[in-house]
Amino acid sequence: MTEHGGEPAAERVERRRYLSVRGGEWAFAVVGLPFALLGGGYALAVLYAGALLSLTVVGLPFVVAALLGARRLGALHRWLAGRLLGEYVEAPAGLRRPAGVFARGRVVLTDPVAWRALLYLVLRLPLGVLGFTVAVALPLGCGWLVAFPLWVRAWDGARPAGWLDAASVVIGLVVLSAVPGAVRALSGVNRRLARLLLGPARTQQRVRELETARATLLADNTDQLRRLERDLHDGTQARLVALAITLTLAEDALVPPAGPDLGRLRTLMSRARGQTDDAITELRRLTRGIHPVALDGGLGEALPGLTATSPVPVTIRLDLGERPHPVVERVVYFCAAELLTNIAKHSGARSAELTVSTADGRVRLRVSDDGRGGAALGAGTGLTGLAERLAAVDGVLRVDSPPGGPTVIVAELPTRLR
Template identity: 40%
Template sequence: MTSVRRWAGVWRGGVYLLVSLLSGIVTVLALPVLCVPRLARPWADRHRDRAGRLLGLPTASRSAPRAAHRLAGAGPSTGRDLLWLPVHAVIGVAIGLPALLCVGNVVTGVVVTTLWWAFAPEDRPRPFVDVPVTGWATALTLGPLQILLLLALAYVCFPPMARAHARICLAVLSRSTAEQLADRVAVLTRTRADVLDAHGAELRRIERDLHDGTQARLVAIAMRLAVARQALSDDPRDERFLEELLRDAHEGTEEAMTELRGVISTVYPPILADRGLAGALTAVTARCGVPTRLSIGDIDRVPAAVEAVVYFAVAEALTNVVKHSRATTAAVRVSRTAGRLSVVVTDDGTGGADDRRGTGLAGIRGRVLALDGLVDIDSPAGGPTTITMELPCGS
């Protein structure tokens, strides 16, 4: 089993080395063109991915720095990509060429063993660099011997050579701690600005709702009651007018209460305050028109802002499920690993959800991104739809 795996590694390493040789040569030939940063970057990205895959690094750690970097704009890594070009040209060829020789001579060995007689005597293949094949006896001993020795060489050398190349690639391409920190700061600065913007917009909305709605209603009620008091002391009293004033004031208070309840529930849903995230999500999923399974692990304490975002996002996602997906079942999974809360909403509907259409998904994205979270919407036409959210939630 292990030797099968090892051979698989040898094969992968060999392919990697030969491709590196080829791309090294391409790099040399196309050096002037590749020096354009816009071309150097995808070229370097490709190789970074390849190297990462060979070394078995998780996808996230390969792509995440890039994603973060994109947010930060062009930075020192362009210089890195350019520096990497000659390095790759040299080591790609230097490490790839022996691999090609090795593979090429295995092929020669096969030819020596089986087809040596097909060549004219003076053009016969010469195994072991320059040992002549004189007949079946030499062919059947030297050919297989050459193949075996080279395969042994490949068995021992290919994987470490490939890994060495990959490591050098990544070492040149990956950014220093300082650069990574700079990127992180850039990302955080941006998301922090987003949070402040979102927070500001939220405060203005609440102010407007209270000012234009509840406050205006209270003023109207107070005026009616004041007029009613005057009318009461009038002589003679107009009972019908009084009745009308009091009825209006009464209805006004009811409308004010309804409005206030609406404002409160958009600020911080009361059920969250009562029951925490698990209880609130239980209520949301129970209320959903499509049967929805909720699985929520032990998520411990989560900051109120994160709770509210998760609550609104799940409620919005489930509203979409009911309205658009034609799903028969849905599921909400919430889990926490270290400092991150992960929320996945899936349904078995027809898919095709797109956050450029409609405000629901864009709203989810906006809320989650504002807290430095990630949103992934996977909804191919024909379904199913999976919305994945990840939010930092302290530690």
């Protein structure tokens, strides 16, 4: 994300990673070899033996046991990638355990995680050998080339210096300088391979996302209902009770023994009118929190009114080619409101900018400010809640807020719900 003209944090991390090889990457290239040999040998043996036994009675039980073993080896490699490469892959869900041996065997045979782990073990075998060669054998070979003139003189002290001596030193140094880049490249391949094959299957990941989104929505709706109940009880109900008491007093003022007390009646009716106005205002405020009336005209009408109430001056830019789904509009509106509130409370900014656009079936909300920066997911500014609310409608939240600012937060979500 480069909207504010500075270098994004992700690119800075990649550049640092390019300029230096981490110790974990060297360790993975060295320590990973026995793991790669073990896993690759296991996978090849399983595939070979499974093909031979596929037509026998023990074929399917053997494959079931082999896939369970592949799952465990995949977990071991996932742990290794996390500890040494810093690639923490989410663990897949455990296998279902239906009743019956045949049902359980069918679950294992159709488990995409186990088959992908088996494929990972096969691919890790050549990568492990190549990584060890690059990290260990190649530097040793380069050292031998650089020291070649010394070895030759130690063997034959009378041998004159020649072009071969100079060439061996140059070749050794050139190849040695390429070793860190090769280690980095192989580490990148291993990271991508672990992400691709050792994590949850796409269907499992989607189920987890939907379960998390459902839990978030339920918790959010429960909190809103409790807040609405509290506001109705403490605010609107109290106003209506006061109004009822005022009207009762007015009724008493109409039928006293000496006749109606018009002055007192006028005072009570004026008070009742004010209490009615307060109750109506309170109800409007509550309904606006449930569904902002301004959204009836779409984001194009709602957002300018929202930015106009911000204590920090906000420049707004709208490019709404199509109107999103009402639920999506509501999420965008409340995200914009929360982000503008964060700017006013936490950023110390003097100005902000809000941009909303729709293109290719996506809504893009971008909010930036010139404040002190330092915002991050989970840092107590409500961004985690926003990310969860966006995830409930297949949206994502990206935060770029280096210390000292500026801060750029982008929310993207589909215009239509699936």
